[in-house]
Amino acid sequence: MDLKINGLSKHFGLQKAVDNISFEVRSGEIVGFLGPNGAGKTTTMKMLTQYLTPDHGEIWYGNRRSTENTDIRRDIGYLPEHNPLYEEMPVLDYLNFCAALQGVPPSEIPARIREMVRKCGLDDEKHKKIGELSKGYRQRVGLAHALIHNPKVLILDEPTTGLDPNQIVEIRELIKELGREKTVILSTHILSEVEATCDRILIINKGQIVADGTVGNLRRQTESRQIIRVRIEGPSQDNIYQALRQLPGVTMVDLVNREDQRYEVQSSSEEALNRQVFRLCVQNNWVLLEMTPTETKLEDIFRDLTIK
Amino acid sequence: MMKSIVATIARRELNSFFDSLTAYILLIAFLGFSGFFTWIYGSDVFMRKEADLDVFFGIAKWTLFFFIPAVTMKMLAEEKKTGTLEILLTKAVNPRQLILGKYLACLMLIMIALAFTLPYYISVARIGDIDHGATLSGYLGLMLMSSAYIAIGLFASSITNNQIVAFLLALLIGIVFHFILDVISSGMRGWAGNLLSDLSVGKHFDSMSRGVIDTKDILFFAGLTLLGLFLSETFISKNK
CATH class of the missing domain: 3.30.70.100 (Alpha-Beta Plaits)
Structure with missing residues (x-):
């Protein structure tokens, strides 16, 4: 599903968090959001996932406009920054809960959960409570719940923070694989990550896009x-x-x-x-x-x- | 679809009451207190020599008053603090469904607690000639009162991300309706006194526990519930 963002702005009090941002992301493309801390990456992502309402601007998902059309969220998978989860829930129960909320038909839920457990490498930990998991496994649970309903758009806010180098490579591979058919937007401040995974880079600074292009393009500039x-x-x-x-x-x-x-x-x-x-x-x-x-x-x- | 999301949320909350110790502690404490005072201590059923559950209703009114804020305090405050609210609201869940789900879960928990007191009713009914209508009306009153306090508790939980603040605020709002309005209105005459006394949970509940089901009482509790839920929804939607 193509994404089109048009003149998006968001203020918090007097502070401009996002200032008139426009860009497009096509299906099958992995776009990396890059920027210093506080540049507006997370705020933009929160608007894309409808958690925040933009002050100005439009977000189009395919031909649907995102203004309180909450059905759009069934096409979005979102991994928020800090990856909040229900600590007291076992992994499988949690995935079941997320699948039900996202409208996966009950008959398909067990198969979807099995697939996610396999894809995200959660097999050994699936009966544990989320609170007992290490950071790497928590991150996998976060990815699993973002993917459980097979969304067309995937929005990942710093998906590899806190992972060890092996896990980082695994998660990147997974993201690349997903990026072949889905629209993926990920944010990071690890530059090598963008080079390794993304087709295109958007550099955001002080709420504005300062660069947009492939790694090669930006180099040539x-x-x-x-x-x-x-x-x-x-x-x-x-x-x-x-x-x-x-x-x-x-x-x-x-x-x-x-x-x-x-x-x-x-x-x-x-x-x-x-x-x-x-x-x-x-x-x-x-x-x-x-x-x-x-x-x-x-x-x-x-x-x-x-x-x- | 709306219904199934509310049900999914309610089911999760109810399970989490029983997975944590919340539900068991609440049930044991509630049954312990109300049982102790109904059957063993003070002007209990045997002392009164009357086959009714007035003592139980009097105790339950106060135990629920304290227990409900303890159940509701974490409902939204914790979701906000840990950030799981963001997870829910970026899935196909809107604030109204979220709050309805949580409200239903709390109400179910209270109804389970009340269901465990049915043996009191059966016992008293076997000892003497109980007024079934009045007892039923008393239970209905407890449920309606609980519903109103749950809504108030959810509201308190929706405006903060600190559970203690939510608990104390719910108690504070609760005590005004429960008891303070009664006290103030008893010293006042005329329309102002009537108005305050009409807003008192205590007065509406007492009349129901005596077996009088007045539409006014039901509307009062329903109104308070709706107001609480509506305000919670407003506060949860506000920070977008």
């Missing part, structure tokens, strides 16, 4: 900057350092490791930086041991866009 890592063997490290600094367009040289003679060079020059460095070494008869072009990191893009 900020690609005016080149970064390479080099190892150069020569008689004097100071000379090498100075020579690198004096290359046209070079903005920063960093001696990363003195023993290894490893440098990081940043340049905003038009000319390819690796050619310049190579020629420099030839001229001075230095040995170029290693040269690695580094892609602009997502961290840098993020910093650029959100610190202004």
Whole structure:
């Protein structure tokens, strides 16, 4: 189901939490919401799930408009931030309860629960009370209840917080698999997560969208900057350092490791930086041991866009 | 669909009363208090030498007054505090269904407690010549009064996320209707006194426990219930 958001705004008192946001998400797309804390990610998600009513703007689910059309919620699976759950309920009872609320026909509920238990890896813990589970398993229960009614749209607020690295990989795989047929929006402030799972990134800052595109696209936008890592063997490290600094367009040289003679060079020059460095070494008869072009990191893009 | 969601919520709440110790403690304490005073202590059934349950109704009126806020205090306050309210309201549940479900669960619990006192009724009926009508009317009165206090309790729970505040607020509102209006109105004459006394839960309940079923009493309790539920719904919907 396609999602279309048009001029969405929400104020809390005098504070603008979300300020005139518009974007679209198509079916089969995984979109990552990225932004510093307090940027408006959670508020936007709460409006998408109808928990909060927007002050202005429209949200369209396919051709249905989300204004108190509560039936839309049956097409949405939502994992809120902090993943609140009924601690005193056993996992299976809880999934049963959620399925009933979401209108899964009673005859299909047992099969759906079995599928969720298998998919989310809850088999060993399914009879325990939720309060007895570790954080990772709680997160799986959260995902399981968000998915129990086979929703077309999945909204996940920081789905991998508190998980260990293995669990993170598992959950990401699950999200990717789901993303093939569903519309998925997830928020995170872990940048590698976005790169690993999302088709598209929306960077939000101070309630506004500051970037929208694929990881590659965003890179190209900020690609005016080149970064390479080099190892150069020569008689004097100071000379090498100075020579690198004096290359046209070079903005920063960093001696990363003195023993290894490893440098990081940043340049905003038009000319390819690796050619310049190579020629420099030839001229001075230095040995170029290693040269690695580094892609602009997502961290840098993020910093650029959100610190202004 | 509306009905099945309310039923699902009510069933979960009722189960959670019995999964936690709430239900058992309530039942034991309620039966203990009312049994003790009805059969063993003070002006009990045997001392009065009358085959009626007036003593029980008098005690139950007060025990329920204290117990109901203890049952209702967590109903919405805890959901708000832990964030599970967000889970419910982002599923196909609207605030009205949520509150109705919780109200029904509480009412069921109280009805179960009252059902356990039926042996009192049977025993008294076997000892002497009990007025069946008056007893039935007394039970109806207890149920209606409970319904009103549950609604007040839910309202108190809907405006805070602190259970203690919800409990105390419910007691505070309750005590005004239960008892203070009676006291004030007894010292007043004219329309103001009548009005206050008409708003007193105590007065309406007492007349029912004596066996008089007046439409006015039923409307009063129903009105108080609806008002409480309506306000709870308003407060739960408000912060959106």
